[in-house]
Amino acid sequence: MKKFGLILGAFMAMQGGLWGALPPLYQGLAELKAILNNSQLSQQLQAGEVITSIKKTDHGYQIITNQHTLDANVVFKEQAQPGPAQFDIKFSNLKPLK
Numbered sequence: 001m002k003k004f005g006l007i008l009g010a011f012m013a014m015q016g017g018l019w020g021a022l023p024p025l026y027q028g029l030a031e032l033k034a035i036l037n038n039s040q041l042s043q044q045l046q047a048g049e050v051i052t053s054i055k056k057t058d059h060g061y062q063i064i065t066n067q068h069t070l071d072a073n074v075v076f077k078e079q080a081q082p083g084p085a086q087f088d089i090k091f092s093n094l095k096p097l098k
Helices: 002-019 024-036 039-044
Strands: 051-056 060-065 070-077 087-096
Touching: 024 051, 024 060, 024 087, 039 051, 039 060
Parallel strands: none
Antiparallel strands: 051 060, 060 070, 070 087
């Protein structure tokens, strides 16, 4: 029984690596979901605007609507333990389309 407990304990200790950072595809999806679900996005844009594209940038994403462009900066938080990246979204540079 002690062997089983030691094996189970060792297995559970090794599982920590499985909850590491997300693969790039899923990290990007998490960032896009956070942007689109952020209440500040609807405060920045007008109700009649339509998002026509979202482009990846060095600091996050550029949201392009039928009337404006808006930067959504992804600001990563420091983490004490491994796991999916924690981040905040900061909107800036709202500009009308020319």
